[in-house]
Amino acid sequence: SSDAEYSEFHPSVKFMDDKNVLKTMSSKTFVKKMMESYASAGVIPTHTEDAVDMAKIINQWMEKYGITPVHDAIVIPGEDADKVGNDFNRNIGETSRDYSMVSAVADAMREVYRATVGATFSVDIGNQKGEKQAFDIKLDDMRTPEEKAKDKKKAKSDPQADKPRSFVDELFNMENTAEIVWSERERKIFANDIKLDQLPTTKGSMHELKAEYKKERYQNELIKRINRRLDNMDPSQRGQFDTEEKIKKFAIHILHLSPSATKTMSEKQKIIHNLDIITQVTNALNGEC
Numbered sequence: 001s002s003d004a005e006y007s008e009f010h011p012s013v014k015f016m017d018d019k020n021v022l023k024t025m026s027s028k029t030f031v032k033k034m035m036e037s038y039a040s041a042g043v044i045p046t047h048t049e050d051a052v053d054m055a056k057i058i059n060q061w062m063e064k065y066g067i068t069p070v071h072d073a074i075v076i077p078g079e080d081a082d083k084v085g086n087d088f089n090r091n092i093g094e095t096s097r098d099y100s101m102v103s104a105v106a107d108a109m110r111e112v113y114r115a116t117v118g119a120t121f122s123v124d125i126g127n128q129k130g131e132k133q134a135f136d137i138k139l140d141d142m143r144t145p146e147e148k149a150k151d152k153k154k155a156k157s158d159p160q161a162d163k164p165r166s167f168v169d170e171l172f173n174m175e176n177t178a179e180i181v182w183s184e185r186e187r188k189i190f191a192n193d194i195k196l197d198q199l200p201t202t203k204g205s206m207h208e209l210k211a212e213y214k215k216e217r218y219q220n221e222l223i224k225r226i227n228r229r230l231d232n233m234d235p236s237q238r239g240q241f242d243t244e245e246k247i248k249k250f251a252i253h254i255l256h257l258s259p260s261a262t263k264t265m266s267e268k269q270k271i272i273h274n275l276d277i278i279t280q281v282t283n284a285l286n287g288e289c
Helices: 027-041 043-061 078-098 101-116 145-154 167-190 215-230 244-254 259-264 267-285
Strands: 012-016 022-026 068-070 073-075 120-124 132-136 194-196 207-209
Touching: 043 073, 043 078, 078 167, 078 194, 078 207, 101 167, 167 215, 167 267, 215 244, 215 267
Parallel strands: none
Antiparallel strands: 012 022, 068 073, 120 132, 194 207
16 A cells, blocks of 8 residues: 555654665554564564663662673673572563563553544655645554455455554554453462572572552552543542543552451462452443342
8 A cells, every 4th residue: 555545643654665665564464463473482572681681680780790781692600690690580470470472552542642632633644746645543444455455355245354453443452451461460470479590500590479469559550540530530420430540549549458368368368359340340341230
């Protein structure tokens, strides 16, 4: 399809190819390529994780013990190899627990929604003439011409397949995915004691990341989920959640563990208990009671 046909809402960059022909690549194209890499081998998440943890190690060890960064590797003192390895593995566990790429993308999309909802504005449609057109995030179809053609073929057997997908539709899908990923990671990985040996050096390099219940972590997740859905409501529909303070009090109250439960429950039991409540509240907010 020609550039002129490509009218979706995505920032774009223009560049000359090896044949000196002007080409346009939109963020939609980039995201699709990123997801292809993710699906094939986890390339981008793996390199992102490695870069973050390597930077942490350099900051932690550069002045105290002396290490030498070389391109995408570090040279470490032999006598400190087990300590560096242990710190690296600990960082991997903490980064994995505290950061989700899917949630980060969903949060960024939510900020775009908050900044533009209710507004119709002009965007660069990415053709060589630099033309612009009006765009409404709730109405305009974000599918590429190729996606539309595929959906039309699918519609022969499934009439629901050929439906417009707005920015808001994509936002809701991304947020739902982020919530599922977050809950499953917490339940299946971080509610357990895990041993990390991503950087094996010596016997002492393995790090054990123990299950740890942090009430603020689960309160913040529940507050985030409530706020996401309130964003989509008219103020008159918000009921008891009409202020940030009330949302916070609700989250604290419903996730509260009594002193006796705190003493008798294991860290894993506390985490699973909170996850179950978060799931129940999420389902209720989605009308799935």
